[in-house]
Amino acid sequence: MIEVKPxxxxxxxxxxxxxxxxxxxxxxxxxxxxxxxxxxxDVGLLNTRLASREILAGRAVGVKTIDELLDAPLESVTATxxxxxxxxxxxxxxxIRKMF
Numbered sequence: 001m002i003e004v005k006p007x008x009x010x011x012x013x014x015x016x017x018x019x020x021x022x023x024x025x026x027x028x029x030x031x032x033x034x035x036x037x038x039x040x041x042d043v044g045l046l047n048t049r050l051a052s053r054e055i056l057a058g059r060a061v062g063v064k065t066i067d068e069l070l071d072a073p074l075e076s077v078t079a080t081x082x083x084x085x086x087x088x089x090x091x092x093x094x095x096i097r098k099m100f
Contacts, residue, residue: 007066011100016066027069029092034081034099036074036092038063043076054080058088058095070096 003018007029019026027038034056041059058081060072070093077086077095086095 005066007070009097009100011097014096014099018066025064027063027066029066029069029096031096031099034058034084036060036069036095038069039075043078046078051079056080056084056086056099058086058090058092060092 001020003020005016007014007016012031014029014031017028017030025038026040029036036058039059039061041057043057043059046053046055046057055078058074058077060069061075063069063072070091072092073089074086074092074095076088081095084098086098
């Protein structure tokens, strides 16, 4: 099952996607410019093999719901995210606000 819902911020509306899989759930919140995701996101890959794409993204680990993803500190972020002032340790919610 896949669940998609809007999440409103002062800066704009983001899209939350929850993908229910056997024994795990994939979570993401995205804007038109970037996204945060659960631990399934491979930030290392985005920073190396896909670096030319300049992907704006962050990863939080140990989260099971969209609310947890938004409230958790990001464990890692892409180089492009860092260039926009998004850092590891910042909450997902604060990172999304910088992605509008």
